[in-house]
Amino acid sequence: MKKLVLFICGTLIIMGCREYKKDMVISYDQQPVGVQNIAYKWGEMALIATARDTEKFKPRPTITSRYLGLIFVSVFDAWSRYDEKAIPVYLTGVDRRPIEEQNLKNKEIAISYAAYRTMNEYYYSDTVLLKNFMKKLGLDPSNETLDPNTPEGIGNLAAKAIIEARKGDGSNQYGEEPGSNGEPYFNYVGYEPVNSADENVDPNRWQPKYFSDGNGGRYAPGCLTPFWDKVSPIAIKSADQFRPGPPPLMGSEQLENELKEVVEMQANLTDYQKALVEFMRDGPQSVQQAGHWLSFAQEISKRDSHTLDDDVKMYFYNQVVAMDAFIASWDAKMFYDFARPYALVHKYYGNQKITAWGGEGKGMIEMKGNAWRPYSPEVFLCPPFPSYVSGHSTISGGCAEALKIWTGSDEFGATATLVSGAMTEPNNLGDTVTLHFPTFTEAAEMAGLSRVLGGYHIQADNVAGLELGRNVAREAWSFYEEHIGNH
Numbered sequence: 001m002k003k004l005v006l007f008i009c010g011t012l013i014i015m016g017c018r019e020y021k022k023d024m025v026i027s028y029d030q031q032p033v034g035v036q037n038i039a040y041k042w043g044e045m046a047l048i049a050t051a052r053d054t055e056k057f058k059p060r061p062t063i064t065s066r067y068l069g070l071i072f073v074s075v076f077d078a079w080s081r082y083d084e085k086a087i088p089v090y091l092t093g094v095d096r097r098p099i100e101e102q103n104l105k106n107k108e109i110a111i112s113y114a115a116y117r118t119m120n121e122y123y124y125s126d127t128v129l130l131k132n133f134m135k136k137l138g139l140d141p142s143n144e145t146l147d148p149n150t151p152e153g154i155g156n157l158a159a160k161a162i163i164e165a166r167k168g169d170g171s172n173q174y175g176e177e178p179g180s181n182g183e184p185y186f187n188y189v190g191y192e193p194v195n196s197a198d199e200n201v202d203p204n205r206w207q208p209k210y211f212s213d214g215n216g217g218r219y220a221p222g223c224l225t226p227f228w229d230k231v232s233p234i235a236i237k238s239a240d241q242f243r244p245g246p247p248p249l250m251g252s253e254q255l256e257n258e259l260k261e262v263v264e265m266q267a268n269l270t271d272y273q274k275a276l277v278e279f280m281r282d283g284p285q286s287v288q289q290a291g292h293w294l295s296f297a298q299e300i301s302k303r304d305s306h307t308l309d310d311d312v313k314m315y316f317y318n319q320v321v322a323m324d325a326f327i328a329s330w331d332a333k334m335f336y337d338f339a340r341p342y343a344l345v346h347k348y349y350g351n352q353k354i355t356a357w358g359g360e361g362k363g364m365i366e367m368k369g370n371a372w373r374p375y376s377p378e379v380f381l382c383p384p385f386p387s388y389v390s391g392h393s394t395i396s397g398g399c400a401e402a403l404k405i406w407t408g409s410d411e412f413g414a415t416a417t418l419v420s421g422a423m424t425e426p427n428n429l430g431d432t433v434t435l436h437f438p439t440f441t442e443a444a445e446m447a448g449l450s451r452v453l454g455g456y457h458i459q460a461d462n463v464a465g466l467e468l469g470r471n472v473a474r475e476a477w478s479f480y481e482e483h484i485g486n487h
Contacts, residue, residue, distance in 0.1 A: 112139055195208070206338065261459065262458060281454065387457055412442075419432050
């Protein structure tokens with residue numbers, strides 16, 4: 001089996017596994033920076049657990065974004081009790097520790113227990129992995145003290161506070177919503193698409209599509225978390241605070257032109273563009289969009305030699321934006337319930353002959369418009385939920401803006417090297433391609449464009465999504481400033 005090797009700012013990622021260094025016992029001789037600081041290491045552990053969660057439960061980007069958001073809020077809350085002015089989000093009733101206790105050792109212990117307990121709750125299938133990681137840090141994973149006078153107790157209390165506060169937040173994590181019968185993430189809003197996988201009665205609305213089950217059969221996945229617009233955001237006022245205007249509908253010149261663009265783009269995909277589509281799609285062992293931007297944030301930690309304080313604050317802001325951006329994105333998706341190009345191209349082009357990707361092993365061929373499909377493997381042809389706005393664009397627009405605001409510069413400088421086609425048509429590999437992301441803004445725009453190139457979205461989905469994400473990031477900045485004590 002081929003493995004895909006990615007280099008992001010010098011970081012080696014081998015698809016199928018994420019590795020962490022084993023020399024992780026805490027040292028207090030000097031202020032660790034970059035990959036050596038404990039916040040960075042917990043970021044790495046969060047990515048490992050996220051990748052394993054994706055492998056176990058399949059991609060569920062909304063759920064992943066909430067896990068990561070709450071993990072890093074918990075870390076921030078624990079850290080805040082050892083900072084001179086930071087204000088926790090959920091950890092109430094625990095006093096700030098005296099100045100003589102506001103040292104690196106106590107911060108490291110507190111955030112480790114907060115991260116460990118929170119991740120145990122959300123990534124419960126990885127308790128052994130997490131327990132071993134705590135031991136590598138020289139910490140006792142069985143210490144469940146809630147003593148607010150100790151860093152261990154503060155970390156445990158921070159995790160406990162956020163877990164309890166977010167029960168009943170609309171995510172239905174515990175199957176607690178009425179009618180769920182205890183089934184986690186059950187569709188408690190009763191959403192059903194107006195179109196079935198076999199019949200499209202309203203082409204403006206989302207239509208499920210058949211995927212291969214990998215065993216010779218097929219199935220049409222239902223809408224992923226159609227209730228996610230009901231989840232309580234952290235930093236924005238409401239899910240619909242920045243809801244964009246409507247998408248272009250059937251019969252409009254804009255939709256006709258944008259569908260034509262999608263068809264022509266696919267017919268002329270270069271190896272570079274294929275690589276971009278695959279990198280942003282994020283493949284097996286995916287960390288989803290929130291994790292992707294956490295990984296990008298970690299590159300900034302390495303580049304700028306961040307301390308623990310730096311990373312705690314940056315991850316907090318970055319992942320709150322990702323979580324809230326998903327909620328805002330789902331608000332638009334479920335409000336407009338808009339169709340994807342997969343169905344729209346079939347309607348517009350019908351029996352007309354076009355050049356398009358024929359599937360694995362077929363390359364670009366001539367076909368009827370009603371046989372068109374995205375540039376994706378049979379087992380995951382298209383995201384199973386409405387298109388407008390693009391989630392990739394929203395989260396990328398938001399997280400890029402957040403990193404730009406937080407660092408005070410748009411400069412990024414990341415690269416990623418991969419073999420074109422490896423994740424989509426492994427028997428028809430293209431050239432080895434290096435993607436360059438000179439700025440955060442360009443990285444976000446490349447992420448958004450990749451979704452049009454791949455055939456998952458039209459430009460309207462992308463443009464509105466990028467702007468929605470940026471609005472979320474700007475709103476969340478005020479929330480961030482308040483909680484670090486700058487207001």
